[in-house]
Amino acid sequence: MSTLSGASSDVRHVATSVAEVFGREVRGEPLSADGKSGAHMERVVVDRQSYVLKYLHPADDWLMRATGDDHYRPLTLWRHGWMDRLPDCIDHAVVGAAWRERPDGPAGVLVMRDVGASLIPDGDVRIPLGQHLDLIDHMARMHVAFWGCRDTIGLLELSERFVWFGPQLAERERARGGTDPVPTRFVPAGWERFLERAPRAADVVFSLLDDPTPLVAALDDTPQTLIHGDWKAANLGSHPDGRTILLDWDLPGVAPPCAEIAWYVCLNRARLPQSKEDTLLAYRDALERHGVDTRSWWERQCLLSLLGTLLLFGWEKALGDDAEAAAELAWWEAKALEGADQL
Numbered sequence: 001m002s003t004l005s006g007a008s009s010d011v012r013h014v015a016t017s018v019a020e021v022f023g024r025e026v027r028g029e030p031l032s033a034d035g036k037s038g039a040h041m042e043r044v045v046v047d048r049q050s051y052v053l054k055y056l057h058p059a060d061d062w063l064m065r066a067t068g069d070d071h072y073r074p075l076t077l078w079r080h081g082w083m084d085r086l087p088d089c090i091d092h093a094v095v096g097a098a099w100r101e102r103p104d105g106p107a108g109v110l111v112m113r114d115v116g117a118s119l120i121p122d123g124d125v126r127i128p129l130g131q132h133l134d135l136i137d138h139m140a141r142m143h144v145a146f147w148g149c150r151d152t153i154g155l156l157e158l159s160e161r162f163v164w165f166g167p168q169l170a171e172r173e174r175a176r177g178g179t180d181p182v183p184t185r186f187v188p189a190g191w192e193r194f195l196e197r198a199p200r201a202a203d204v205v206f207s208l209l210d211d212p213t214p215l216v217a218a219l220d221d222t223p224q225t226l227i228h229g230d231w232k233a234a235n236l237g238s239h240p241d242g243r244t245i246l247l248d249w250d251l252p253g254v255a256p257p258c259a260e261i262a263w264y265v266c267l268n269r270a271r272l273p274q275s276k277e278d279t280l281l282a283y284r285d286a287l288e289r290h291g292v293d294t295r296s297w298w299e300r301q302c303l304l305s306l307l308g309t310l311l312l313f314g315w316e317k318a319l320g321d322d323a324e325a326a327a328e329l330a331w332w333e334a335k336a337l338e339g340a341d342q343l
Contacts, residue, residue, distance in 0.1 A: 009080075010079045010080060011079070011080060011081035011084075012078055012079045012080075012081060012084075012097070013079075014075060014078070014079050014097045014098060014099060014108075015096060015097065015098035015099070016098065016099055017098055017099070017100065018053065018098050018100065018109055018111065020098065021095075021096040021097075021098050021111050022044075022046050024046075026044045026046060027044065028042025028043060028044040028053055029042060029043050029044075030042055031043045031052060039054055039055060039056060039060060039061045039063075040054075040055040040060055041053065041054050041055070042055075043114060049113075049114075050113075050114035051095070051111055051112060051113060051114055052093075052111075052112045052113075052114050052116075053109055053110070053111055053112075054074075054109070054110045054112065054248075055100065055107050055108070055109055056072050056074065056075070056107060056108035056109070056110070057102070057104070057105070057106075057107040057108070058070070059104055060107075062173060062178060062180050062182070062183050063250055063251075064250070065172070065173075066164045066165070066169050066172075066173075066183065067156060067160065067164050067250075067251065068160065068164075069156075069250070071153075071154040071155075072108040073154075073155055073156065073249065073250060073251070073252055074094075074097075074108070074110055074248075074249040074250060074252075075097050075108045075110070076153050076154055076155065077153075077155075077249055077252055078094055078097045078110070079097065080153045082153070082226065082252075083249075085145065085146070086142060086145065087138070087141045087142055087145045088243070089137075089138040089141055089142075089242070089243055089244055090138055090141075090142055090243065090244055090246050091115070091239060091243050091244065091245050091246070092246055092247070092249065093112040093113045093115050093245060093247060094110055094111065094112050095111050095112065095113055096110075096111040097109065097110055097111065098111065112247070115237060115239075115245050115247075118237040118238060118239055118240075118245055119234075119236065119237035119245060119247075120233045120234075120236050120237055120238075120271075122234070124270040124271060125271070126270075126271055126272065126273045127233065127268070127271050127272070127273055128273065129273040129274070131238055132272065132273050132274065132279075133282060134238065134242065134244065135231075135236060135238075135244055135264075136261070136264075136279065136282050136283050136286055137286045137289075138243075138244040139231060139260060139261065139264070139283065139286070140257075140283060140286035140287045140289075140290055140292075141286075141290055142226070142228070142246075143225040143226070143227070143257040143260065143287070144225075144287065144290045144291060144292060146225045146226035147223065147225050147292065148223070148224065148225070149224070149225060149226055149254055150254060151253060151254040155252050155253040155254065156229065156251055156252065156253035156255075157253065158216050158219065158220060158224075158253065158254070158255050158256075159212060159213075159216050161229075161251075161253060161255055161259065161308070162208070162212055162215065162308040162309075162311040162312055163208075163209055163212050163311060164312075165187065165311070165312045165313065165315070166191075166209040166311070167187070167188060167191045167209070169183045169187055170183055170184055170185075170187050170188040186315070186316075186319065187315050188315075189315075189319070190314070190315025190316055190317075190318050190319045191314065191315045191318075193315075193318035193319060194314045194315055194317070194318035196318075197318050197326075197329060198314065198317075198318065198329055198330075198332075198333040200333060200337060201310065201314070201332075201333040201336040201337055201340075204307070204336060204337070204340045205307075205310055205311055205314050205336065208307075208311055209311055212311070214343045215304060215307065215308055215311075215343065218300075218304050218342060218343050219255075219256045219259075219301065219304050219305070219308070222256055222297045222300060222301040222304075223256065223257065223292075223297055223301070224254050224255060224256060224257075225254065225255070225256075225257050226252065226253075226254060227252065227253065227254075227255045227256075227257065227259055227260040228246055228249060228251070228252055228260065229249075229250070229251025229252050229253060229255075229260070229263070230248055230249075230250060230251050230263070231246070231260050231261075231263055231264045232263070232264070232267040232268055233267075233268050233271050234248075235247045235248045256301050256304070256305055257287070257301075258298075258301045258302045258304075258305035258306075259305045259308060259309070261279070261280060261283040261305075262280075262302070262305040262306050262308070262309040263309060263312075264279070265279050265280065266309050266312075266313055266332075267313070269328060276331070280302060284298055284302075300342050303335065303338045303339040303341075303342050304339050304342050304343075305339075306332070306335040306336065306338075306339055307335070307336045307338075307339025307340060307342075308339075309332075310332050310333075310335070310336045314332070317329045317332050
């Protein structure tokens, strides 16, 4: 098992322009994507090879603003070589990075191979069980590769990981004139409904959104690793050789590994071929299979991570109006209350 601490100096060059990456000027075409953060993306073709350019700037991307990303985290991972340390079962698709000058400050640009044909298709069709289990196994392998690492490069801090999607997000976005419907409409409406529909958990959730210190301290007493932070179907795919494609490294950080699998079962609810409980157990089995003894910490970290995930997505779980949505919210409320007992 690795105990990587990261390096403070750059090991990869960030180009001064996209033209430097390709050795020539290129012209991209706008690319629509499943991402909802507002980030601009383009597709370019160079020497018959298709690439995707993702532009990163807080003025365009409410997710960067919400999470305080003034370090351009995907570029930080790239230039410090952490992406190079991923196990060979993970393909991040990044081949280069650059800066692009603009009047309000430089934008970061990620240059990626176009792997769109191998991504999980949009929609609510269930992920095939074999692919789902491979994704979980590869998640575990990635976590084991970075087990015990320390953040020395400025990724998303644990103290910020669970609180950025709180009610204050809408207030900040509205104050700056933001109009994106997710942070300005859906989030505040969802939190209002959460208060009405999950009253048993609401006191705990809103208290921790105001001050996450008890949750952070409890989780910090359990194992940590590098997590991707947004392990959802829209960012995932599989190559014919079985490798997992893992895109959009916007929320990486050193955190409890269970925070990753909790996010996965939360955002992929409609697409899971197993129950949430069986998915969590499949991940635990994968950790054990790759050499991690989970007996002393699993239950506590898992319940605390599920509680933390409800801090992020309680608003989203409260928006549905049918019986299935009500059952989903009830499941998360019950798990959050179990997690609160671990504080």
